[in-house]
Amino acid sequence: MGDSTRSHNSLVAIRGLSFARGDKKIFQDVSLYIERGKITAIMGPSGTGKTTLLKIIGGQLAPAKGSVMVDGKNVQRLRRAELFNLRKRIGMLFQSGALLTDMSVYDNVAFPLREHTRLPESMIRSLVLMKLQAVGLRGARSLMPNELSGGMARRVALARAIALDPMMIMYDEPFTGQDPISKGVLVHLIKSLNVTLGLTTIIVSHDVVETAHIADYIYVISDGKIIGEGTPEEIKHSTSPWVQQFMEGSADGPVHFHYPAKEFQNDLLATGKRY
Amino acid sequence: MDFFQHLGKETRGGFTKLGRGTFFLFYTLKGLFSIVVRPRLLLNQMYSVGVLSCLIIAISGLFVGMVLGLQGYYILSDFGAEETLGLMVAASLVRELGPVVSALLFAGRAGSALTAEIGLMKATEQLSGMEMMAVDPIKRIITPRFVAGFLSMPLLVGLFSAIGVLGGQMVGSGMLGVDEGAYWSQMQANIDFYDDIVNGFIKSLVFGFIVSWIALFEGYDTVPTSEGVSRATTRTVVNSAFSILGLDFILTALMFGDD
Numbered sequence: 001m002g003d004s005t006r007s008h009n010s011l012v013a014i015r016g017l018s019f020a021r022g023d024k025k026i027f028q029d030v031s032l033y034i035e036r037g038k039i040t041a042i043m044g045p046s047g048t049g050k051t052t053l054l055k056i057i058g059g060q061l062a063p064a065k066g067s068v069m070v071d072g073k074n075v076q077r078l079r080r081a082e083l084f085n086l087r088k089r090i091g092m093l094f095q096s097g098a099l100l101t102d103m104s105v106y107d108n109v110a111f112p113l114r115e116h117t118r119l120p121e122s123m124i125r126s127l128v129l130m131k132l133q134a135v136g137l138r139g140a141r142s143l144m145p146n147e148l149s150g151g152m153a154r155r156v157a158l159a160r161a162i163a164l165d166p167m168m169i170m171y172d173e174p175f176t177g178q179d180p181i182s183k184g185v186l187v188h189l190i191k192s193l194n195v196t197l198g199l200t201t202i203i204v205s206h207d208v209v210e211t212a213h214i215a216d217y218i219y220v221i222s223d224g225k226i227i228g229e230g231t232p233e234e235i236k237h238s239t240s241p242w243v244q245q246f247m248e249g250s251a252d253g254p255v256h257f258h259y260p261a262k263e264f265q266n267d268l269l270a271t272g273k274r275y
Numbered sequence: 276m277d278f279f280q281h282l283g284k285e286t287r288g289g290f291t292k293l294g295r296g297t298f299f300l301f302y303t304l305k306g307l308f309s310i311v312v313r314p315r316l317l318l319n320q321m322y323s324v325g326v327l328s329c330l331i332i333a334i335s336g337l338f339v340g341m342v343l344g345l346q347g348y349y350i351l352s353d354f355g356a357e358e359t360l361g362l363m364v365a366a367s368l369v370r371e372l373g374p375v376v377s378a379l380l381f382a383g384r385a386g387s388a389l390t391a392e393i394g395l396m397k398a399t400e401q402l403s404g405m406e407m408m409a410v411d412p413i414k415r416i417i418t419p420r421f422v423a424g425f426l427s428m429p430l431l432v433g434l435f436s437a438i439g440v441l442g443g444q445m446v447g448s449g450m451l452g453v454d455e456g457a458y459w460s461q462m463q464a465n466i467d468f469y470d471d472i473v474n475g476f477i478k479s480l481v482f483g484f485i486v487s488w489i490a491l492f493e494g495y496d497t498v499p500t501s502e503g504v505s506r507a508t509t510r511t512v513v514n515s516a517f518s519i520l521g522l523d524f525i526l527t528a529l530m531f532g533d534d
Contacts, residue, residue: 055403084409085409087407087408088409096399096400098401098403098404099401100401100404100405112408112410116409
């Protein structure tokens with residue numbers, strides 16, 4: 001699919017994005033488009049700034065160069081109140097779940113509703129139970145976050161993220177540290193929520209199999225640049241050795257197994273040094 | 276050269292932090308209106324910051340008062356002035372020990388808890404998560420805690436001093452035989468409402484302000500790791516102690532300087 005078609009139907013359009021932390025360049029001239037109603041995955045090894053990208057889309061970090069448009073609005077130019085209004089329409093699932101630890105599961109899901117609406121408690125109750133039912137945790141409503149397993153915590157966070165019926169939801173490494181069953185549950189949930197609620201979904205992940213299974217379009221990022229993009233099928237057959245190494249998880253390839261070091265033999269023979 | 280470089284870096288770091296702290300305070304105070312709209316947020320915090328500190332304050336106040344009773348009696352009795360024990364105990368407590376010791380205890384009990392709580396909320400992305408849910412964490416989390424600390428401090432100081440006076444009386448009249456009527460009447464006749472009680476009250480407000488500010492800012496500014504939170508908690512207690520003692524000197528000089 002050409003860039004022009006994708007940019008035409010995109011909910012999020014990032015053009016010419018550059019971002020640096022101190023001297024370290026995280027992104028250099030990155031452009032990507034998130035299509036409405038689709039699941040777009042952003043993949044790449046740890047430390048390539050995938051979470052940073054989500055924070056830039058959500059307006060928590062400002063890029064050094066380039067523009068980020070979400071639903072036709074330039075995120076960086078928005079006033080604080082406008083940015084908050086936009087965020088009400090974006091759900092985000094943090095890697096840790098980021099549940100408020102002093103509140104029960106029920107209160108966590110009710111939190112955005114109580115903060116942003118004037119709904120009566122009876123209606124909030126119905127909404128919270130509906131959202132918890134969608135993630136299969138209606139029975140766990142009275143538990144506290146420290147009583148939940150990692151997978152359950154993420155599902156509660158997911159229920160909270162969809163509490164305000166957002167137009168878009170961003171997942172930050174949803175599968176990391178999950179057992180196979182939780183992974184399967186999450187994969188199923190992400191897909192079904194996307195379809196039933198008509199959401200636009202962004203998944204940031206390095207779990208190749210799960211992500212490729214549900215994504216409609218994939219961007220692969222490394223060293224601050226997009227090194228591959230396309231449908232899962234196209235990515236699978238990519239000729240780029242880098243993309244191949246990433247998708248297959250080979251230990252050596254364009255990304256070396258060894259951290260740069262001097263010759264092994266010389267290093268062993270260098271006596272009298274502490275390191 | 277290294278020394279000067281280090282000194283320069285530290286000084287600059289200190290000033291930038293002060294700047295960040297000032298902005299933080301500004302935004303915290305800007306959120307005051309949110310408490311007027313939702314007083315429940317403040318009440319919950321008054322409970323965890325203030326009410327839960329009552330026990331440690333009361334017990335410490337009792338012991339400090341008892342020690343003052345003992346020490347005061349031994350000194351005063353040398354001059355045959357043990358009748359003024361009540362005055363001595365009350366003046367020491369209301370003017371100095373009440374505000375200062377309560378504030379130090381408050382920094383150790385509530386201040387460190389606030390820093391650790393906010394620091395861990397930051398480390399576990401709860402603050403970031405709130406921002407993404409379009410909820411301002413300063414308004415929702417920081418401001419209620421700040422106001423709770425500021426308002427709890429004078430009340431805790433009052434409790435500390437009152438129990439201290441009772442402790443002094445228990446030891447003085449109960450154990451050492453100072454006339455009970457003299458204990459109370461000397462106090463009543465010589466403790467001045469404005470000079471002593473109001474000045475002590477002002478001190479407690481200043482200490483409440485400074486300890487809450489330091490504790491919340493250290494938590495909010497923490498490096499989001501376990502080591503970062505632990506360091507921030509230590510800094511809260513140390514910096515609060517310095518600020519309390521330093522400010523106490525300045526305030527005392529200003530309040531009682533022209534006597």
